[in-house]
Amino acid sequence: MDRWLDKQALKDQELGRSRTHVWADEEDIVVAYFTLLQTVVSETDDDQPFFKKLRPRHYPDMSAPGVLLGKLALNQQLRGSGVDLLADAYMTAYEAVRLIGGVFFVVDPADHPKVHDFYVRSGFKQIPGTKRMFLNFDEFNEGAPL
Template identity: 30%
Template sequence: MFACQSLSREHDLDRFSCGKEELDTWLRRSALHARSNNTAATFVWCEEGRREVAAYYSFTSLTLEREELPKPMARGGMQRVPAVLLARLALDTRYQGQGLGPVLLVDSFERALTGNEVFAVRFFVMDALDEEAHTFYEKHGFRGIPGSMRLYRKMSDIARTMA
């Protein structure tokens, strides 16, 4: 079983490989620095009693301009719409193919909903790295923003599905 915790210097990042070099490199070189600068918060999965990272995801805040949103999203009168950005989500190749990707995504939903009780946001947003990721998020209820790799879900919809 996995334990989810905030990334710290105690975690072993050296063997992490999700098959996407950009995600691997960011975890090793930038995640702790982003946390210390308060630009992203990273959470890691480790097997119980171990420090080796099996998966991770990172959040940052985002403000969406109403005019950049599809009409159904732009309702509500706000010029700037608060959101949480799931900046990265990755599962080590050793654990891929076991149905853990959706479990990791649900874990990120739960953490975002907890944060939403304190810092209200309207949307949960994801910028897909590639078509494979885009398809994964669409399968899990995200809607694409035309002309981009950005996808979103309303926080209220996530809360309803998690209840």
């Protein structure tokens, strides 16, 4: 958890790539963090039917902007609080899209089955042809579980 935060987070933030939000305990020790960055979900010929369902109604482009949850890390002692950290990340991302626009909250669980299952339980759906998953902000705000 600490290595990436120490070596990469500030560098990415200074370059304008992402922002890392840190949870610290009362002794100012980092216990969790998440990183958010801009992303685009694009339509390809292979996923055109899926993208039509995914894209907001009357959306004119072949791609839609969103927020990517780049990192989500939790101290071992706080395992089981992942939903709270994810909710914080979601609310922060949602505040951003309300200010600048956006459609999707995207995660990339890679090849981690437990992480993938965590996101499925949290309401995320698979983007066909990728390992990424998404929530549509508008649909989620109407009542998906988190």
